[in-house]
Amino acid sequence: MTHEKEIVQPVDLCRPDGRLNPAAVGWSRRPLHRANLRGWGRAKRWEYWGIVTPAHIVGLVASSLDYAGVHGVYVLDRATGDELNHDAVVPFARGVELPARSGAGRVVARGSGLTIQIDQGPGGSVIHATAPGVEVDLDVPLPPDHQSLGVVVPWGPRRFQYTVKDVGRPVHGTLRLKGVEHRVGDDAFAVLDHGRGKWPYSVRWNWAAGSGPGRAIQLGGAWTDGTGLTENALFVDGRLHKIGAELQWTYDRNDWRRPWRIAGERVDARLEPFHERVARTNLGVIASETHQCFGHFSGWAETDDGSRIDLDGLTGWAEEARNRW
Secondary structure, rough: OEEEOOOOOOEOOEEOOOOOOOOHHHEOOOEEOOOOOOOOOOEEEEEEEEEOOOOOEEEEEEEEEOEEEEEEEEEOOOOOOOEEEEEHHHHHHHHOEEEOOOOOEEEEEOOOOEEEEEEEEEEEEEEEEEHHHHHHEEEEEEOOOOOOOEEEEOOOOOOEEEEEEEEEEEHHHHHHEEEEEEEEEOOOOOEEEEEEEEEEEHHHHHHHEEEEEEEEEEEEEOOOOOOOOOEEEEEEEOOEEEEEEEEEEEEEOOOOOOOOOEEEEEEEEEEEEEEEEEEEEOOOOOOOEEEEEEEEEEEEEOOOOOOOOOOOEEEEEEEEEEEOO
């Protein structure tokens, strides 16, 4: 088990000299950290939104890796398996806007015919994105008393990451694909990955997220191992139940479509994939490979009082990412 401190008051991520603020290390139920990163080099900032509907899965990313902005718009047609993917790499992340607080301010990314703009406020987020053949217009309201998982993971005073994983958000609006409009409504959900930190050059991570009516699961691994912090949580009716233990991830790197199992203290989750997305980048200094498997969850996870919550029917993904950045 890890022994994790809950953060309950607003706090700066960094000290004035740019090193990690020890008071920021821990986890929170809502965004409380200000990512006051300083200096150039090794700083990584991103916003990722994943939207799941019965017909489509949409992924939007706006990021700054200091020496490049790496942005993307991705759409999967769940019925046919067809993918539409448009990426942009912008030298030195020119024109990228990424605010210091999750859920506040504007996110902007542009390049190679792609535009992403996200306006964030107390009532939620409004997402607009365009790429060749794609238009996304979505409203992601923030329900009253909704909780998300914020975690500061410390590798050391100069290497650390703040993440907010907000799972199971309601979402509605429209998705237009090659001129055909698709409504996004009550049977859809959105997931946010907000990241700010200073990373090692080479890293691997696992991430899984799944949502359904009244329940959601957020699980992570590899990148948090040995730090004393985890990014594992169960959400029931919008309330967070922190899972403070490292988990065992089991999957086949020779056949990513085989079932994934993520198990440990208070959780035993299984994902049956129905589609594998492969994303690779190799720009010399920057290189990455991600296998993201979309699928349906089964299994269980425990609340803080020991009640077992059924994960059957949750939809989402599990992934492995390897980055050299």
